[in-house]
Amino acid sequence: MSDEVKKGLEGVLVAESGLSHIDGDVGRLIYRGYAIDDLARDASYEEVLYLLWHGELPTADELDEFRAAMVSERSVDDAVLDTVRDLAAADEDPMAALRTTVSQLSAYDPEGSGHDDGDHEAILRKGRRITAKIPTILAAFSRIRDGDEPIEPREDLTHAENFLYMLNGEEPDDVLAETFDMALVLHADHGLNASTFSAMVTASTLADVHSAVTSAIGTLSGGLHGGANQNVMRMLEEVDDAERDPVDWVDHALDEGRRVPGFGHRVYNVKDPRAVILGEKSEALGEAAGDIKWYEMSVQIEEYMDENKGIAPNVDFYSASTYYQLGIPIDLYTPIFAMSRVGGWVGHVSEYLEDNRLIRPRARYVGDEDQEFVPVDER
Numbered sequence: 601m602s603d604e605v606k607k608g609l610e611g612v613l614v615a616e617s618g619l620s621h622i623d624g625d626v627g628r629l630i631y632r633g634y635a636i637d638d639l640a641r642d643a644s645y646e647e648v649l650y651l652l653w654h655g656e657l658p659t660a661d662e663l664d665e666f667r668a669a670m671v672s673e674r675s676v677d678d679a680v681l682d683t684v685r686d687l688a689a690a691d692e693d694p695m696a697a698l699r700t701t702v703s704q705l706s707a708y709d710p711e712g713s714g715h716d717d718g719d720h721e722a723i724l725r726k727g728r729r730i731t732a733k734i735p736t737i738l739a740a741f742s743r744i745r746d747g748d749e750p751i752e753p754r755e756d757l758t759h760a761e762n763f764l765y766m767l768n769g770e771e772p773d774d775v776l777a778e779t780f781d782m783a784l785v786l787h788a789d790h791g792l793n794a795s796t797f798s799a800m801v802t803a804s805t806l807a808d809v810h811s812a813v814t815s816a817i818g819t820l821s822g823g824l825h826g827g828a829n830q831n832v833m834r835m836l837e838e839v840d841d842a843e844r845d846p847v848d849w850v851d852h853a854l855d856e857g858r859r860v861p862g863f864g865h866r867v868y869n870v871k872d873p874r875a876v877i878l879g880e881k882s883e884a885l886g887e888a889a890g891d892i893k894w895y896e897m898s899v900q901i902e903e904y905m906d907e908n909k910g911i912a913p914n915v916d917f918y919s920a921s922t923y924y925q926l927g928i929p930i931d932l933y934t935p936i937f938a939m940s941r942v943g944g945w946v947g948h949v950s951e952y953l954e955d956n957r958l959i960r961p962r963a964r965y966v967g968d969e970d971q972e973f974v975p976v977d978e979r
């Protein structure tokens with residue numbers, strides 16, 4: 601057994617997976633062999649979920665059936681909505697509110713909270729219910745804290761459209777719906793990122809899917825992972841409010857040893873292909889609105905980071921200005937990431953449990969040895 605410490609598990613292979621693959625040197629991402637650009641352009645989030653969970657793209661009939669099953673599971677129990685009300689009243693952070701309520705969902709799941717023991721179909725059914733309900737929880741939370749009543753999910757709208765409808769109280773126009781659906785597709789899976797890995801660690805003990813997804817939501821919330829998308833927008837707003845040159849702001853942050861949110865990646869050595877697509881969206885939204893300042897500021901920062909640090913943007917960099925221009929509240933950006941990535945979490949959990957082995961690495965012990973115990977009243 602090697603005693604070399606791989607900090608952050610960098611480069612360590614812990615599983616085989618057929619879900620997604622990243623070629624970090626050329627900036628290529630595929631889900632089950634399909635290029636992310638093709639999926640972003642042509643596939644709906646529901647199709648991508650089906651692809652990730654069932655291994656192949658659905659036929660039209662399979663997609664209809666899958667959609668119908670998801671739609672029928674959108675509503676949440678009143679007790680969950682009561683929790684959402686309590687958390688909104690307590691001014692809870694939306695990502696923390698999502699973590700708490702997803703955990704609570706198990707109490708009302710028809711298959712209960714028990715251990716899933718690697719039952720592939722049961723895992724996918726539970727995962728599908730969680731995925732169907734997350735938009736309902738998030739939209740309700742956002743409305744209640746704004747003093748509005750939650751809106752019941754609609755059955756005739758897609759996953760993306762229905763979320764936007766429940767959030768804003770009106771059906772989204774085509775640009776809003778299509779851009780949002782595309783963002784869901786782009787965020788659905790990404791190899792063994794930290795949140796997916798935490799879901800797998802939890803599931804590898806044969807804990808249930810709700811526990812795995814709850815672990816993953818907590819893991820995604822941090823600023824080094826999904827939480828970066830909110831930090832990007834706060835940075836852009838701060839620069840704008842202070843009427844500062846974005847390059848000065850970044851230069852100053854780097855001088856102080858701070859990290860610039862939305863840049864750098866453990867696997868990509870070049871620009872994240874999702875950032876390429878989202879950057880184009882951000883620009884298009886700005887052009888349509890007649891104001892491309894958020895995009896322009898972002899490009900200035902990107903160029904500076906490239907020239908001075910050789911570090912490229914990740915997915916969180918341009919999702920920020922894209923969501924902002926879609927009118928989404930900043931603190932919902934990371935929960936929206938979770939709303940999409942739950943597809944990857946559930947897919948990886950169900951895949952890993954087909955040939956489960958408890959995930960349990962080791963640390964090299966560097967503490968004291970042979971200490972003599974002294975009773976508390978003699979210390």
Ligand SMILES: CC(=O)SCCNC(=O)CCNC(=O)[C@H](O)C(C)(C)COP(=O)(O)OP(=O)(O)OC[C@H]1O[C@@H](n2cnc3c(N)ncnc32)[C@H](O)[C@@H]1OP(=O)(O)O
Nearest residue numbers: 823824825826828858859860861862863864865866914916
């Ligand atoms: C969806 C996602 O999770 S994408 C990632 C979202 N997170 C962010 O955007 C937060 C900012 N980025 C980062 O903190 C990092 O790039 C991470 C956490 C994403 C990856 O970290 P690691 O793979 O551990 O890279 P590591 O921390 O070793 O960085 C390598 C070098 O690049 C520098 N670096 C990496 N990212 C940044 C950044 N955003 N700003 C400034 N410098 C950076 C580090 O300081 C380090 O430099 P050094 O070797 O001179 O010390």
Ligand SMILES: O=C([O-])CC(=O)C(=O)O
Nearest residue numbers: 790792793794866914915
């Ligand atoms: O892969 C990673 O480490 C982080 C990331 O980009 C993602 O989870 O989408």
